[in-house]
Amino acid sequence: MAEDTYSHKMVKTNHRRCRTKFTEEQLKILINTFNQKPYPGYATKQKLALEINTEESRIQIWFQNRRARHGFQKRPEAETLESSQSQGQDQPGVEFPSREARRCRTTYSASQLHTLIKAFMKNPYPGIDSREELAKEIGVPESRVQIWFQNRRSRLLLQRKREPVASLEQEEQGKIPEGLQGAEDTQNGTNFTSDSHFSEARTW
DNA sequence: GCGTAATCTAATCAACT
DNA sequence: AGTTGATTAGATTACGC
Secondary structure (H helix, E strand, O other), rough: OOOOOOOOOOOOOOOOOOOOOHHHHHHHHHHHHHHHOOOOOOOHHHHHHHHHHOOOOHHHHHHHHHHHHOOOOOOOOOOOOOOOOOOOOOOOOOOOOOOOOOOOOOOOHHHHHHHHHHHHHHOOOHHHHHHHHHHHOOOHHOOOOOHHHHHHHHHHHHHHHHOOOOOHHHHHHHHOOOOOOOOOOOOOOOOOOOOOOOOOOOOO
């Protein structure tokens, strides 16, 4: 409820989530797990989260960054010797542990979607505290809200690319955020001084 | 089967040391 | 300045209905 907790300095409000600082012990466990399976499923990540007392979403990010920056065995299989059968494809018998299950798909109710969409039209790039507030409001984890915004932006940008000028109708009735990185001609080579993406200075 | 949540890569921003 | 967590666009995968 909008308490007036704002202190003098503010608040850096809407922006990124605070940078997580993993302890050595946490890192040890993370790295150890990574070396065994660089693509952990939901269950594994959940277990890890519990074990090192961190949110599962932070673990997800950590694995993404780790994969991007450090080499890793792409083949979890590839042990010392592959089962002498080279071509044994027709053997459903033991399915190799190809992939662990992902997180269960969340289904949003109509009212939840309404809330999300409304927020999206106001600001398609919500900061951490906006996301948390939203999450609390509709009763889902903040990480789900973040993913929802990602997917929503993606869809909208894709749609706009396909139909250059078609969202006018929607703009009439609703709002459709216009600051969604409109692929403008920002490509003037030698410019961009300290200009961060786009002005985020919009009502908040 | 479709719509879209979840996962992923690549690039980038940015906090911390 | 290098390391690394966080965010983004965008492509892909795979569930729930």
